[in-house]
Amino acid sequence: MKSTLSWLVVWACAVGGIGKSVSAQLTPELTLTRLACGTNADTDVGLRFSDTYAYNGVKIQFTYSCYLVKHGDDYLVWDTGNPVGTTATAPKTSLIDLLAQVGVKPEQVKYVGISHYHGDHVGQVSAFPKATLLIGKGDWDVLTDPKAAAVANPAPFANWISRGGKVDPAAADKDVFGDGAVVMINTPGHTPGHHSLLVRLKTMGNVLLSGDLAHFRENYDSNGVPTFNTDRADTLASLDRFKKLAENLKATVIIQHDARDVTKLPAFPASAR
Numbered sequence: 001m002k003s004t005l006s007w008l009v010v011w012a013c014a015v016g017g018i019g020k021s022v023s024a025q026l027t028p029e030l031t032l033t034r035l036a037c038g039t040n041a042d043t044d045v046g047l048r049f050s051d052t053y054a055y056n057g058v059k060i061q062f063t064y065s066c067y068l069v070k071h072g073d074d075y076l077v078w079d080t081g082n083p084v085g086t087t088a089t090a091p092k093t094s095l096i097d098l099l100a101q102v103g104v105k106p107e108q109v110k111y112v113g114i115s116h117y118h119g120d121h122v123g124q125v126s127a128f129p130k131a132t133l134l135i136g137k138g139d140w141d142v143l144t145d146p147k148a149a150a151v152a153n154p155a156p157f158a159n160w161i162s163r164g165g166k167v168d169p170a171a172a173d174k175d176v177f178g179d180g181a182v183v184m185i186n187t188p189g190h191t192p193g194h195h196s197l198l199v200r201l202k203t204m205g206n207v208l209l210s211g212d213l214a215h216f217r218e219n220y221d222s223n224g225v226p227t228f229n230t231d232r233a234d235t236l237a238s239l240d241r242f243k244k245l246a247e248n249l250k251a252t253v254i255i256q257h258d259a260r261d262v263t264k265l266p267a268f269p270a271s272a273r
């Protein structure tokens with residue numbers, strides 16, 4: 001018969017082992033990497049980025065950013081930038097090639113998340129036909145409405161529109177991996193189904209990726225509404241919610257198109273964790 005002490009050791013090891021495996025399941029490795037998805041010369045933002053003439057004569061260098069989120073063994077690509085090609089704003093290296101540089105194959109990408117349907121965010125989405133498409137329901141409804149082709153180009157989404165791939169349209173917030181670590185935040189107004197992304201990193205802390213809720217810092221700080229947004233009131237309500245989220249979560253806000261925000265994350269191929 002075993003002594004009380006040896007039973008205690010067996011019990012402690014079992015509990016310790018269970019505790020370890022449960023905590024490993026609860027806290028999968030989470031990293032965030034910025035991928036360059038196009039470049040631009042200075043843009044005169046006085047022309048289209050304020051419906052109150054707020055930025056007359058202001059020039060801002062826009063960048064086009066995509067992101068890779070690693071959650072345990074699963075990957076999410078957030079926004080897919082400009083299409084590869086010969087236009088001035090085309091990325092120098094395709095998303096597929098950038099992912100290869102960090103050892104990720106397109107078929108490993110479980111989710112491709114799209115902040116909204118504009119061409120500079122969806123240009124390379126078709127490179128991930130096996131991924132589940134995560135997109136705001138309001139945007140998906142536009143993309144799948146034949147009468148709305150003049151508003152949004154459905155061609156990059158042909159694989160999902162023809163049901164060749166799974167799509168999960170988000171009518172509200174969307175907890176991507178089910179553990180609260182990565183959440184698509186419903187921020188309509190720029191488009192009907194626009195979403196931003198919250199990533200709750202262990203070391204860096206909370207990060208909020210703007211989508212196009214704002215296009216540059218001045219635009220964010222002054223609640224500027226571009227003339228081409230679909231709903232002014234929704235934009236202002238979304239900005240209000242996003243700023244409160246950022247404050248309460250002490251989040252690092254990254255405005256995806258603002259070249260000055262690129263250095264808030266480590267330079268590729270390094271990732272924030």
Ligand SMILES: [Zn+2]
Binds near residue numbers: 212
């Ligand atoms: Zn946009």
